Amino acid sequence: MKAKSFAWLATPVIAGVLAFLPTAQADDTTNAVSPTAPAPKKISGVELYAIHCNRCHPERYPVELKEAQWKTIMLHMRVRANLPAEQAREIMKYLQEEAGN
Amino acid sequence: MKIRSLILGAAAGGCAVGLTLPTTVAAAVSEEAFNALSDLVNKQGQALEDLKKTHQQDQQQIQQLQQQLGETSVLATNAEQKAEAASQAQTVYQAPNPATSATHNFIVTGDAEVQFGKTSGQNATFALADFAPIFLFRANDDTLFEAGFDITLNNNVDATGARAPGSSTTVSLSFAQMDYNLNDYLTLAAGDVILPLGTYSQRAAGWLNKIPDDPLIRDWLPGSGIGAMLQGAAPIGQSGQMVTYAVYGVNGPSSGNATNGVANASDLDLGGNVGDSPNWHPNPSGGGRVAWFYPWKVHYDVELGVSGQTGEWSDNRQHRWSACVLDAALHLGPYFEAKGEYVNTWFGTDDLGNVDPHGVWVQAAYKLAGLKQNLPLLNNLELVARYDNSDDAQGTRTDRYTVGYVYYLSNTLLFEGDYEFIKSHGPTALPPSLFVFQLSYGF
Numbered sequence: 001m002k003a004k005s006f007a008w009l010a011t012p013v014i015a016g017v018l019a020f021l022p023t024a025q026a027d028d029t030t031n032a033v034s035p036t037a038p039a040p041k042k043i044s045g046v047e048l049y050a051i052h053c054n055r056c057h058p059e060r061y062p063v064e065l066k067e068a069q070w071k072t073i074m075l076h077m078r079v080r081a082n083l084p085a086e087q088a089r090e091i092m093k094y095l096q097e098e099a100g101n
Numbered sequence: 102m103k104i105r106s107l108i109l110g111a112a113a114g115g116c117a118v119g120l121t122l123p124t125t126v127a128a129a130v131s132e133e134a135f136n137a138l139s140d141l142v143n144k145q146g147q148a149l150e151d152l153k154k155t156h157q158q159d160q161q162q163i164q165q166l167q168q169q170l171g172e173t174s175v176l177a178t179n180a181e182q183k184a185e186a187a188s189q190a191q192t193v194y195q196a197p198n199p200a201t202s203a204t205h206n207f208i209v210t211g212d213a214e215v216q217f218g219k220t221s222g223q224n225a226t227f228a229l230a231d232f233a234p235i236f237l238f239r240a241n242d243d244t245l246f247e248a249g250f251d252i253t254l255n256n257n258v259d260a261t262g263a264r265a266p267g268s269s270t271t272v273s274l275s276f277a278q279m280d281y282n283l284n285d286y287l288t289l290a291a292g293d294v295i296l297p298l299g300t301y302s303q304r305a306a307g308w309l310n311k312i313p314d315d316p317l318i319r320d321w322l323p324g325s326g327i328g329a330m331l332q333g334a335a336p337i338g339q340s341g342q343m344v345t346y347a348v349y350g351v352n353g354p355s356s357g358n359a360t361n362g363v364a365n366a367s368d369l370d371l372g373g374n375v376g377d378s379p380n381w382h383p384n385p386s387g388g389g390r391v392a393w394f395y396p397w398k399v400h401y402d403v404e405l406g407v408s409g410q411t412g413e414w415s416d417n418r419q420h421r422w423s424a425c426v427l428d429a430a431l432h433l434g435p436y437f438e439a440k441g442e443y444v445n446t447w448f449g450t451d452d453l454g455n456v457d458p459h460g461v462w463v464q465a466a467y468k469l470a471g472l473k474q475n476l477p478l479l480n481n482l483e484l485v486a487r488y489d490n491s492d493d494a495q496g497t498r499t500d501r502y503t504v505g506y507v508y509y510l511s512n513t514l515l516f517e518g519d520y521e522f523i524k525s526h527g528p529t530a531l532p533p534s535l536f537v538f539q540l541s542y543g544f
Contacts, residue, residue: 041339041340043340043341047399051396051402055402055430057308057309057513060512068206073210073237075237075239075243076235076237076245076247078288079280079288079290080295082297082333082347084286084334084335085282085286085334087336087343
């Protein structure tokens with residue numbers, strides 16, 4: 001009875017995931033079988049910034065903090081959001097370019 | 102040296118010629134021979150003069166070189182004296198190195214909230230003033246110390262929970278941990294670490310929640326623990342996909358009311374074993390989380406995680422407390438978000454036997470900016486809904502339906518409001534409804 005009470009709520013969420021995932025998987029498959037397909041695009045720092053920040057909160061504007069402050073925030077967020085080091089470095093590069101002075 | 106030898110050689114040659122010419126021969130020498138000899142003597146004299154000039158020039162050059170050598174020695178001596186003076190000055194004052202200066206890289210971040218609410222059967226009132234700073238000290242590129250506080254103002258109550266005069270300020274340490282990046286894949290966190298049981302504890306600030314009240318089942322999980330944790334993430338490809346992981350050991354729960362070694366269900370204290378004297382029980386708890394995060398494009402991503410913890414909780418060492426959490430989060434574009442957690446805990450007790458509180462919460466939010474209407478008021482609004490279900494396994498069951506909104510005054514200043522419909526039965530049942538407004542600021 002308890003399980004039924006919330007199972008219906010999970011259904012649209014799961015349906016949403018399944019609706020969007022096949023598109024991405026199909027793209028990957030196409031890339032895998034095509035000998036002329038370009039190498040997968042490396043995601044940029046600004047894209048990673050948008051992806052990871054919005055997982056929890058609206059993005060902060062890069063000019064809100066100075067470069068040294070962003071370094072501290074990024075070290076904090078690398079731990080809090082469990083970011084891979086390489087991705088954290090890419091985000092930091094973007095913030096270094098856009099940081100306030 | 103060579104010049105002197107040449108001069109001496111020429112002189113010796115001249116003497117030898119003079120000596121070897123007998124007088125009888127000189128007397129008999131012809132004019133032609135005399136002239137030849139005279140030319141020879143003149144030539145040797147000329148050569149001698151040339152050699153003297155060359156010798157003088159060489160002497161002058163030697164003197165110049167000796168003078169230059171002297172000047173170079175003076176310069177070297179001066180440079181040495183200056184270097185020594187500089188080194189002595191550095192021992193007096195050394196410029197700070199930004200890479201190792203903790204105070205240079207100090208930041209205060211955090212959040213603050215003010216609430217106004219009304220619970221059914223009670224008066225409407227300003228219910229909360231909360232200031233939650235987080236202090237960040239970056240010692241270098243891989244070392245961070247972070248500490249979060251929660252400072253709230255409360256009405257005074259007496260021992261029975263009834264009203265008492267005055268108010269009090271509560272200051273609590275939410276977490277305090279030292280983070281050190283061992284390498285690209287592992288970070289060591291030690292201290293009062295935020296526990297990765299699900300994701301809510303790590304994303305629990307008021308301006309992150311979208312709904313002021315916490316999910317009901319979060320009360321059954323510790324938010325932090327005294328101990329150490331290894332955590333990290335491994336990217337999969339270069340598209341942003343990754344696997345995250347964490348494993349930790351902490352003191353774990355304890356018996357809050359240790360009465361003669363009895364551990365009743367009401368004695369469970371999830372966050373009280375902080376290692377201070379007395380040491381409640383000797384065995385720590387262990388736990389961890391593993392999760393998969395997959396962004397298939399910017400703002401479109403899914404995260405699935407499983408986490409758990411188990412360990413001794415009762416001071417009589419008779420009982421364990423364990424928890425399992427499943428968490429999920431989904432973003433479909435910049436406007437839609439859904440997330441939720443399923444929590445199941447188990448613990449043994451002396452009075453109720455094994456108890457297994459469990460429940461779930463799911464939440465969805467949609468930013469009306471996605472409607473693409475040119476209405477600023479609408480574009481700043483986000484609608485939120487949450488469903489909570491909880492069974493404390495001690496007779497109280499609750500279903501809570503929450504609808505609310507978030508109005509973004511800026512990207513970090515939020516005005517939130519929600520209404521909660523509650524169906525709750527049992528000895529610790531909740532009131533049937535409440536509404537709350539909250540002003541949240543993340544800084």
